[in-house]
Amino acid sequence: MESRSGKEQAPESGAVTHEMLKSRTGEFDLESILFLKLRDVGLHDLGCLGECLNLERLDLSGNHISHLGPLSSLKLMVALNLSSNRISSVEPLALCDSLQTLNVAGNLLCSVENLSCLRGLRKLESLRLRDPLYALSNPLCNNATYRHSVLDAVPSVRVIDGERVAGSGSDLYHLCKDIDNSLKRFIGGGALDAPGAVKPWVEEGYWELKPTQSAIMEETYKQFNDVLQECKELGRRADDAIAQAERTLDVRHQPNSYVF
Template sequence: MESRVTAEEDHSRLTPEMLKSRTGEFDLESILFLKLRGLGVQELGCIGECLNLERLDLSNNHIAHLAPLSSLKMMAALNVSCNRVSSLEPLASCDNLQTLNVAGNALCGVEALHCLKGLRKLESIRLRDPVYNLTNPLCANGSYRHAVLDTVPSVRVIDGERVSGSGSDLYRLCRDIDNSLKRFAAGNAVAVPGSAKPWVEAGYWELKPFQSAIIEEAHKQFSDIVQECEELSRRADDAIAQAERALSIRSDPNTYVF
């Protein structure tokens, strides 16, 4: 009973021993992917020492403060859904952040997102998840998505749905060329053989939303599983290599292993 209580207490605050045990790494800076979903975590502790961390899943915990995450400059994907977060300020320094899931927290107004404005790589943000019935107080305003776009211009996907946008420079250039060809063709009353014509069908340049939030969530979960499989495969290869080295040493009659 005592050991069980101790384990639960350890989970409430992240420690180097816990993170190394879960990943099999000997150094916190070697950890690239962490899945700490539903462990009862309350304090992030030493997670800021995982300087090369790229993907982090802290969903379904009891986390209220994200301060230790401010040092994770390499982090590209963060899931802190279903927690108690009311401020995202520490994420302002996470320059490589591309995907952020904060559904099911305590973000009360769009002003809570102002700190993300400088994150030029941030393309996807989830504030509401109807699949798991997760939301934030700021989502009570029906126009919150427009406010999000005004606050964080780099965002292209909100709550799993593609939002309208101008796209990349190449995208805009191709669209403008197509529109110019259409105007040229409309200005000629007599058809000229070999005259320029639009190269794509009407409506090709319109951005279409993702089919559903359910598909987006399934894709996200599949990506997480693939990432975990790759990590397990790497660890298995390391274990096999160590075993082979140990066996080769023992098979040498001139080598003594104590």
């Protein structure tokens, strides 16, 4: 049940209990729970959560959690959202061998050394430490080069803060970006048809998703829309940067210049 403020009522003890898990999931056997969402419920103690041995996806965002000990037994967990908590150490997660996606934005991780314990997680590919959309970060993100340090500490990571930073996907991303920027400048110089000839791939509103009664799908839609909004913001900033560069270089008045 949700409160009038939109957040779910917190358990009286602030801890995860057998009764709480059974009432929320409808599962009598905790090992039958595969997906669990405990967002914004005032938790500070993970209690018996470690008994959900087959748990694959877990959302604990927006709580008061500081210790992750019980999570060390969740060997099958694939995706974990711990954003907006009070976490200063992720060491227990070093035993979560199946972990692929980890969100710890909005916590108290002060140094990349706090992440070195994740080095053995060979399946961990996506790590979020900062989420500008919700103004979430970690103290270690104050270092402008923290992403490079994270890659050294956790070599398996391919995506940091939603941006691909390693692997062939990164090369392809930068190549496409360069081509796109060149085409925009080319169009700006009048070499192609007038504006309007280039149309979006899909109609306006195509990516807008409708709500569903499934909690899992609602969460999936929300995460997708968050990423989509972030992409739109990045696109807007890119357009501003391109316009500024064109004004600076005055490429439109250099008909003999070449664009690469």
